[in-house]
Amino acid sequence: MAVVALNKENFKETIENNNFIIVDFWAPWCDPCVAFTPTFEAAAAKHPDIVFGMVNTETDPEIGEYFEVNQIPGILVIREQAGIHAQVGEIGAPALDAIIQWARDFDMTEVRAYYEQEAQKAN
Secondary structure (H helix, E strand, O other), rough: OOOOOOOOHHHHHHHHHHOOOEEEEEEOHHHHHHHHHHHHHHHHHHHOEEEEEEEEEEHHHHHHHHHHOOOOEEEEHHHHHHHHEEOOOOOOOOHHHHHHHHHHOOOOOHHHHHHHHHHHOOO
């Protein structure tokens, strides 16, 4: 699957309509960010069941601010609308592969229970 450009128009919809998303926070002036793009794109090609999206923090700073992204490059792993892992700084393909495998194996039971309890409190 191709990498999706995420912005304030499509970010929320993408998160709500997909169970597994990996977001790359980047900016065009950030050399390590630009250098990471081919690694991110290769991972997207290897894992077509995961949505890989990139947020340009220059054009859509609100998204980065919402997630308190203070340093780039950075990735955020989201499963079932919950952020389960954040990684800041340069990483290579082996580290990204390890993060993806960890996220695939992550047991969402406690996360689901938490959100279920919160929903019950709200009602």
